[in-house]
Amino acid sequence: MLYGWIGRILWVNLSSGKVWESDTLPYTRDFIGGRGIAAKLMWDITSNDSSARPLIFMTGPLGGTIAPFGGRTVVAGYAPQGYPHEWYSRSTFGGYWGPELKYAGYDGIVILGRSSEPVYIYIDDGKPEIREAASLWGLGHFDTQQELKSILGDQVRVVSIGQAGENRSRIAVIETETESAAGQGGFGAVMGGKQLKAIAVRGTGLVQVADADLLMRRSKAIREELRRGSIIARNAALDPEKVRKYGERWYACTQQCGVRCMSRHYSHVPGPISGRERAGQLHCCAPCFGGRDTLGESSFYSWRMDFEASFDLACMANDFGINHWDFVFGLIPWLKHCSETGVQTELDGISIDVNDPHFWAELMRKIAFREGVGNILAEGGYRAARELNEGRAFVDEIYAGWGYAGHLDGHGDRVNRVVFPFWLTLGLQWAVDTRDPFNSSHGYQHAAMMWSPFGYRIEDHGKTEAESPLSWAQLQRYGERIYGSSSAFDPRSGYRGKAQPAIWHSNRSAIKDSLFVCDWMLPCMFSLNQEDGWCRADGMEGIDFEWYLFTATTGVDVGRKEFYQAGERICNLERALQVRDFNRTRMDDEEIIPYLAKKEWWESPLLKEKMGAKPKEFRELLSEFYRLRKWSVETGRPTLSGLQELNLGEEAQLLKNRQLIE
Numbered sequence: 001m002l003y004g005w006i007g008r009i010l011w012v013n014l015s016s017g018k019v020w021e022s023d024t025l026p027y028t029r030d031f032i033g034g035r036g037i038a039a040k041l042m043w044d045i046t047s048n049d050s051s052a053r054p055l056i057f058m059t060g061p062l063g064g065t066i067a068p069f070g071g072r073t074v075v076a077g078y079a080p081q082g083y084p085h086e087w088y089s090r091s092t093f094g095g096y097w098g099p100e101l102k103y104a105g106y107d108g109i110v111i112l113g114r115s116s117e118p119v120y121i122y123i124d125d126g127k128p129e130i131r132e133a134a135s136l137w138g139l140g141h142f143d144t145q146q147e148l149k150s151i152l153g154d155q156v157r158v159v160s161i162g163q164a165g166e167n168r169s170r171i172a173v174i175e176t177e178t179e180s181a182a183g184q185g186g187f188g189a190v191m192g193g194k195q196l197k198a199i200a201v202r203g204t205g206l207v208q209v210a211d212a213d214l215l216m217r218r219s220k221a222i223r224e225e226l227r228r229g230s231i232i233a234r235n236a237a238l239d240p241e242k243v244r245k246y247g248e249r250w251y252a253c254t255q256q257c258g259v260r261c262m263s264r265h266y267s268h269v270p271g272p273i274s275g276r277e278r279a280g281q282l283h284c285c286a287p288c289f290g291g292r293d294t295l296g297e298s299s300f301y302s303w304r305m306d307f308e309a310s311f312d313l314a315c316m317a318n319d320f321g322i323n324h325w326d327f328v329f330g331l332i333p334w335l336k337h338c339s340e341t342g343v344q345t346e347l348d349g350i351s352i353d354v355n356d357p358h359f360w361a362e363l364m365r366k367i368a369f370r371e372g373v374g375n376i377l378a379e380g381g382y383r384a385a386r387e388l389n390e391g392r393a394f395v396d397e398i399y400a401g402w403g404y405a406g407h408l409d410g411h412g413d414r415v416n417r418v419v420f421p422f423w424l425t426l427g428l429q430w431a432v433d434t435r436d437p438f439n440s441s442h443g444y445q446h447a448a449m450m451w452s453p454f455g456y457r458i459e460d461h462g463k464t465e466a467e468s469p470l471s472w473a474q475l476q477r478y479g480e481r482i483y484g485s486s487s488a489f490d491p492r493s494g495y496r497g498k499a500q501p502a503i504w505h506s507n508r509s510a511i512k513d514s515l516f517v518c519d520w521m522l523p524c525m526f527s528l529n530q531e532d533g534w535c536r537a538d539g540m541e542g543i544d545f546e547w548y549l550f551t552a553t554t555g556v557d558v559g560r561k562e563f564y565q566a567g568e569r570i571c572n573l574e575r576a577l578q579v580r581d582f583n584r585t586r587m588d589d590e591e592i593i594p595y596l597a598k599k600e601w602w603e604s605p606l607l608k609e610k611m612g613a614k615p616k617e618f619r620e621l622l623s624e625f626y627r628l629r630k631w632s633v634e635t636g637r638p639t640l641s642g643l644q645e646l647n648l649g650e651e652a653q654l655l656k657n658r659q660l661i662e
Helices: 025-031 034-048 097-103 141-152 187-193 212-229 231-237 238-247 286-290 307-320 326-341 357-369 381-388 392-398 423-432 438-450 470-481 499-513 542-554 560-584 585-596 617-630 639-643 649-657
Strands: 008-013 019-023 057-059 073-078 088-093 108-112 121-124 127-132 157-159 198-203 264-269 278-282 399-401
Touching: 008 127, 019 187, 025 560, 034 057, 034 073, 034 088, 034 108, 034 286, 034 499, 034 560, 073 097, 073 187, 073 264, 088 326, 097 198, 121 141, 121 326, 141 157, 141 198, 141 585, 157 212, 187 198, 212 231, 231 438, 238 264, 264 307, 264 357, 278 286, 278 307, 278 499, 286 326, 286 381, 307 326, 307 357, 307 649, 326 357, 326 392, 357 438, 381 392, 392 399, 399 423, 399 585, 423 438, 423 499, 423 585, 423 617, 438 499, 470 499, 499 560, 499 617, 560 639, 560 649, 585 617
Parallel strands: 008 108, 121 198
Antiparallel strands: 008 019, 057 073, 057 108, 073 088, 121 127, 157 198, 264 278
C-alpha cells in the first residue's frame, strides 16, 4: 500500500478536452513530491516535445496529513516573469487547496494545451471535468471564488486568477482562498494564456500514513518545540487595538501549522478606497502596503497609509491577482524615485503620489486591464523600466536578477536585514537560480542575523549583544557541525565558508518544497527552548525534522544521506533543464556580480563599513561552489559523471548527445 502519496497524477489537455491519469510511484523515491516530481515531469514532457508549455500543480507526501506545515503546493512551468529568459521555474502557495486535491484523489495536475474559450477545471472525488467559464471571465479573484462556491458548494476549494492573469500580466499570481498565492513567476499569466480561470476541488478521501501513532508523536513534539523555541514564534504578538477594532487573530497560511508567526486575519475592515467592507489575511509582504521603517536610513518605503487604506489596497491586489512583492518592492519604489528626481512625475495624466492610496488603486487597475501605461507596467517593474528607459540605474539597484526585485540579499530589499559577509551565501543562491531564492535564503539569513549577536526581533528590529540567543563561538561550532565550516558563521571570515551553506540550504529548500513544509520554520537548527541553543525534540535533532516526518508518513526505509541527496538531485535536474532549454552557462550566473558589487544597504556592526562584492573574489567563490556541486568550473554546468552519480543518467546522456556537457 502507498502511504503519504495518493498514487495518481491527473493530466488535462485543454486543447483536446482529454483527461487521463498516470502513476505517481515511479517518481517518489528519487524526487519525493512537489518541486522534485514537477521538475522530473517537465523534463520528460519537454524532452519529447520542446514546444510544450505545461503548467504543473504538485503536492507532497506530507500534504493532507497531521504533519505540521504540510499543506503547501508547488506551481511549476516556464515563467513569464523571468528575464532575460522565460525559463522553467517554480512558485508555491499554502492554504487548503493542496490537501483537498489529495482528498479528491490526486497528487498533482499537469495541464497541457490551451482552451479555445474560458474554462475552469472541477474535480469532485476523482471525477475531473472541464467546464465553461464565460460567466467567470472578467471577475476578480474574490467574486470568482464566491461564484464557484455558490455553484459547487461551500466545501469546494478553489485556486483562481484575477483580471491580471486573464490579461497575461507577467506579475500575475494564482490565488488561494487564504491570501496565500503562487506569487513569483507570473504563473497567473500562464493560466490566463490557457484560458483557464480556476481549478475547483472537492474531496472526501483520506491520506493513508504508514505509522499514525509515530507521526502523531513526532508532529506534536516538533510543533511544541517550534512554538517554544522559534524566535519568530516567541516574538510574534497581536496588536490589542487591532484585536478590538478588526478582530485581529492568528491565522495559519497553510493547513496543519499551529505555530504563530506574522500571519494574521482581520474582519469588518472598512475599505476607504474600494467602498467595500473587507475581511481577510495579511502575511509575508502584504503588511508593507502601509509603508515600512528601514531602520531610519532612508525614505525608501516612507509612504505612510493608515491600516484601513493599506489593508484595502492589499485586498485589491489579491482581487486583481497582482504580485505583491514586485508591486510594493519594485514598481512603487521605482515610480517614487522617478517622481522625486523629476524623471517621470505623472502617468496617463495622473500625478505619481505614493502617499495617495487612490493612486495605488488606479495603478493596479491599469495593470490588471493593461490600460494605457498599465500595458507596460503589467510587464513588471524591471521590464517596464527598460521599455520606458526611465530610472534604469535605480532599477538596477533594487532588481537583483532574472526579473525579480531584491529579496534577502543585503542590497535591493530594505526590509530583511543581512550584512556582509553573510549575504555572499545568498548572492551565490541568486546567481544560480531562475528567480529570487528566498525559499533557500530564509534558513541561513535567519541563523546569521536573528540568532547571532547581530540578532533582532521581528517586531522592533533591535537587540543588544547581551540579549543575543547564541554567541559567535557557539554559532561557529554549529557551522562546523552543519556545513563542515566554522567560517560559515564567522562575521570576519569574508569569502571563506560561504559556498557550503549555499549548497546545504539550496538542497534543503528543494526537500522542503517537495515534502511540503514551511520554509520559515524549517530547517530548524537552533532553539530558545534548549540550554545549548541546539534544536531537538523527543530524541530528534532539529536539522532532521523533515526526515523524521517523511519516514513516519511514508514508511519508506531511507537513510538520512539518501533522503537529503534527493534535494541535490532536484537542484541538478533544474540546472539541467536550464542548460538544455536556454544553454545556461557560468556567464549567465556572473550577471549578478554588478548588483552585488554595489555597497550593501546595512553595514556590519563589527566591520563598520558598507561592503560590496569584489568581482574577482566572488568569481573565485562561484568556482568553489561549482566544484562542491561537481559542476564544471569553466561552464557552470553539471557534468556527465556528476549527474550519473545522482541517478540522472538518462538526463546526462541527452545533454551529452547534444554536446552541452562533458
